[in-house]
Amino acid sequence: MAAAVEEGPGLLYPVDMKGTNPEVIAGTAMEYYGKLLEESSFAPELFSVPGREKVQLEASLMHFLPLYREDSKCKILVLTDPQDKTSVLALHLHNSWWLTEDVLKTTDPFREGLRQVETFAERIVLFVLNCIIFGMLERSLACDALFVPHPKKERAKIFWTRGEAVAFYTIKGKGSLCDGLTSQCYLLPVLDTMFVRRKFRRRGLGMKMLHDFCQTFAAEEALGLSCPVSADMYRVCQKFLEIHPEEQPRLWEVEAPGDWSQRVSIWLKIQLEQNLPREVPLGKLQDGKLGQSNEAQKNERDGRFPKSMASLEPNSVAEEFKCEPEDAFDLQAHEHVVQMPQNKGSKKRAREPPLDCDPKHFRPLP
Incomplete structure (x- = not known):
């Protein structure tokens, strides 16, 4: 087995390989x-490792990390x-x-701009952007948002530019379940999570994704x-x-499932x-939480997930949006022990960390 992959003219990255099977x-x-x-x-x-x-x-x-x-x-x-x-x-x-x-690179020249996540290989790219890049590497110490993987069938788009995945956003579709605990369904399409890599910020990618979201659901009133x-x-x-005044009556901040009393x-x-005091920012979050969804707050109250990620020390925030966080991993605490096939007399076991956090939606963007 190759321990590392060298770049070359004929190299195919994981997302380009056919038949990627979970x-x-x-x-x-x-x-x-x-x-x-x-x-x-x-x-x-x-x-x-370069450098x-x-x-x-x-x-x-x-460690074995859950993809979904x-x-x-x-x-x-x-x-x-x-x-x-x-890390x-x-x-x-x-x-x-x-x-x-x-894992975030591609040699496919047609994989450019916003592309719908369809293949298992693209799900892996989404996982890396969400849980590893944002959740572990580019999350600010000041950011209190936590991240878990997206659901298997979460509707998502990845923004590709010059052979690299640099951003994504996900959608809760109208009629989709709000969570796995109730039978409530979203009453309107909801932009659920969004993230732009640090080195690609200030290039209008967040604006483009928001515009794409609005255009995707052009027939919806809200x-x-x-x-x-x-x-x-x-x-x-x-x-x-301000640039698209026709969208002003359509965008709402919503709590699930999004009826009129929740918009x-x-x-x-x-x-x-x-008209607000300058020391009270418009988007100030309740209890100082950065983009934590109602689902996440309920999980936290019920003790299903931790309130913080003290064991992680990431060093950045996401761009332009503070979407509901999809909670990150703690690679050290609360590990599960998984029995591995062994030769007789072997006492070694595989350690496998579970997800140690809570979900929500908007990522923090400066």
Whole structure:
């Protein structure tokens, strides 16, 4: 098995490979991990990371992370940084280790702009952007939003530019279930989560995604943005609605499921901002929470998820929107122990961290 993938003229990145199958990805990863445990006495393989010393491929640095919120069986094997075990260096895909940045790349010239997430390989890209890039690497210390993976059937679009996935947004469709705990369904389309990578901010990508959302549901009289909406998000909405006044009566800040008693006009709140004290920002969140959904707050009250991510130390915020967070991983606390196939006499076991957080919608954007 290749420990690292070298770039070359004929290289295909994971998202470009045909026939990416979740069972095969999980099966080869489990087989590789079990073999690694059995051969722990041998000299470990080395993984090349640009700009630093090679990393030893040790079982203690590896974790199985759930790809989907509601499906704990579909998992991805990841390699964490020995210098910072809250940070993911690579993912095990197609029987090789791939750097996180390479998982976000493509050689397909037609994969440009906003593209609907359709394949399993694209679901992996969405997972990396959401849970690894934002949840672990580019999340500000000041950001209190937490992240979990999106549901398997979550409607999503990824923004591709020059061969790289740089942003995404997801939608709760009209008529879709609000959560897995009730029978309530959304009464209007809702822009649920959005994120733009740090190095691609200030390029209008958030505006483009908001415009795409409005155009996708051009026939709908009302569109929602998950409550609560941050002050940064309101600034983006203000700029967008000034350019597109025809959208002013359509955008609402909504709580699920979004009936009229659960909607607030975004344009009206923008107009009222001038009458608010400057120390009280328009999009100030209740209890100081950054973009945490009603579902997440309920989970927190019920003790299903933690209130913070003290064990993670990310270092950035998302761009232009504070969408409902989809909660991040704690790679160290509360690990599950998974029994691996072993040779007789072996006592080593695989450790597998669960999801340790809570969901919500809008990502923080400056």
